[in-house]
Amino acid sequence: MSDKKKNEEQEHIYDSSEALAQELSKAEHFVEQNKKLVLTIGSVIAAIILIFLGGKYYISSQNTIAQQELFQAVYYFEADSLDLALNGDGNNYGLLDIVSEYGMTDAANVASFYAGTAYLKQGDFESALEYLNKFSSSDYLVQARAYSLIGDAHMELGDFGKAASMYEKAAGYNANKEFSPIYLQKAAIANERNGDAKAALANYESIVSDFFGATEYQDAKKHAARLRGLL
Template sequence: MADKSRTSFTSSSQHAHHTPQSFFERLEIFYLQQARIINIVGVVIILLIGGYFGYKYLYLAPRNKRAASMIFKAQQYFGMDSLQKALNGDGNNYGFLQVIKRYGDTKVGHLAKYYAGVCYLRMGKYQEAIPYLKSFHPKDKVVQAEDYGLLGDAYMELGKTDEGIAYYKKAAYYNPNDLFTPFYLKRAALACEKAGRVQEAISLYQEIKTKYPLSAEGRDIDKYLARLGVVQD
């Protein structure tokens, strides 16, 4: 009786394994049943991919090229320190603000935001500089650190010391290196002194002394520590 049961089970299993519906046949049946949904999804994916490449290469690329030709004169004025013309143009050529308005969605338009922020900063219009500097997010870490440092300068000039310190620290730690990190650490420390945050200033000065002793800031850092009552051996 047991043998008969075992034989029956084996026979049943083999029959199930050799079913006429293969994997591909089942796939075909599934497709026929869901054809409308599958086709819609496929079309949507194709449209999304095509739209992305079309937007990038047929729309943005030509706009970026036009923006590059229009920002050229503004960059020249910037180099000459003719900041008003760099910002607003000269009547015949675009300034950074016009480039941003027309081509702000391009790489060149994005760069124009940085230039505009620096122009306002140099002109003493610190509040106007901040939104442009904040909206600039370069891929280059050194440039991004510099942007944070400029924001620190703007906030310090506005008397917003806490914000200034925060941005100086961001500039120092965003891309640690022997050149810029001690520079911004020192600016942060000086700002801390101004704000009465003496222990924090000492800590920052000591960080420069310990980690960046050969930097320009590190070579004379002892005198800054000494004036805060920290005597070095």
């Protein structure tokens, strides 16, 4: 290496070190001049971290309690004792209590699904929609089922357009051979009742083209042929 190049590199290192020292000095000077501000910011960050961790622990502990309450409510639901499932028995919370008291927990989310389904069985379709719309799940089968139940409620209320939309949403949510044809068939019925034969035909054709061998396949072929004759 030439002496000139070596000297240039040494000068570069020296300049970089000197610049770094200057920046550190500026930072130290800023901290010294703004101790109160720095301490306040540090305290706020620490408080946010503590609140976050405390909140996670609180929600976790609340969810454990809510899960215990949910067990009895689900037992009543499965026994078809829907009033007890919804409102409790005087000693145990019902589904509505769990949603109200433990709203941020996973158990409350599940309780919303059961409550909406219970109301649907009782014929209270507005309440069914209220609770089913609160529910969400990462399980694609359960979430698709919830969309279909929302469609059922709209169907019973005579809102066939919304019913068809929800059935189609259920069918397309991680589509599968077991359930998607069922939801598409329900969508076709809703669309026909809504006066939209073209949309109903599209639903049946989806079953025929995408779900060969499904239980609904032959009926879908028959209804698709019928609707083509009308259009």
